[in-house]
Amino acid sequence: MKTTDATLKLKIAVLFGGRSGEHEVSLLSAKSVLEVLDPAKYEIFQVGITHEGRWLTGPDARAKLENGNTESLTPCIILPDPSRPGLYAIRNTQHGTILEHITLLDAVFPVLHGTFGEDGTLQGLLEMADLAYVGAGVTGSSVGMDKGVFKDVMRANDIPVVEAIILLRSEIEKDIQSAIREAEAVAAYPLFVKPANLGSSVGITKCNNRADLAEGLLEAAAYDRRVLVERGVNGREIEVSVLGNEDPQASVAGEVQPSREFYSYESKYMDGTSALLIPASLPAETAEKIRSLAVKAYKAIDCAGMARVDFFLEKETGEIYLNEINTLPGFTNISMYPKLWEASGLPYTRLVDRLIELALERKAERDRTEHRFRRVT
Ligand SMILES: Nc1ncnc2c1ncn2[C@@H]1O[C@H](COP(=O)(O)OP(=O)(O)O)[C@@H](O)[C@H]1O
């Protein structure tokens, strides 16, 4: 493998924290990733992004971000200009602020969830910088992030999703009665209201009546300009991990049994009692159908590297609905994404290695693309 280093170690920047509501979740995911990256194979540069969006590097950046003691860390930056590659320190000197080169990079591993990490914005910077990076590119990330656009792309590909509409915050604020009428036209209660671009169940309300709905619309609108209203499904929650670039593979299916009425933030991260059943107990045919839909959805949004694809299996009808895709899913060693791969024969350490390989393969594929007009002579 080609590296930037004579010692043949790949230089990898691991990014974590970030400006989203999932900052803390990211620190947990990054802890597991950093623990298994083999120091014989990789030279690791930890880059923590604070809630405010400052980039800070240093050997213990993750632990320091977690403890809120970041003074000793070095402010750093990746520039969008590929002629100035890798990681730079930002230093204040008596002559003003200067940039000092820290290292070249072979790849970036963004262990960031949600806005400014999973939504294509960071991916845009890394494309500009001409860097290899783990996970989906700009399109896959941004389409995967917006639950409304994502559902439209699924419908266009004959992948079943529940009935839903998007309302804008400006519409909700202007005329809540009219927003309620539109929402109630989607389906009978219960309805789910959620911010279109968020994760970890933040801002999501299960609405059993009109009063809940009015409250839910305002709650979701606090978190996003775009609010999704959808039919509540009484379903089992089935998840599949997908891995790969051009020829992605699906893991076995798993099931989440939330500890609360739905898989809320508390139920995901605070109770510790939501059960992950791996593999999910399903008829072989249903499991196969779900796995193939997961791969189809992955390809439809031009995903790369990895994604976890989540489904509802409706209890009354047996219908399968694709709920959402997570292009940077929870990644601690006890998270569903790696657990499903472990159960499919790929242990956590090898999974992390494979993701870095996929990042390099994708970059090599991208480098084959002609960016200038090739004049035929
Ligand atoms: N239409 C729905 N019907 C039933 N439950 C839902 C629906 N939408 C969301 N939920 C519940 O809320 C949880 C979080 O919603 P989800 O769309 O997965 O957002 P997030 O990106 O925050 O995980 C789901 O895991 C599920 O428990």
Ligand SMILES: [Mg+2]
């Ligand atoms: Mg979810």
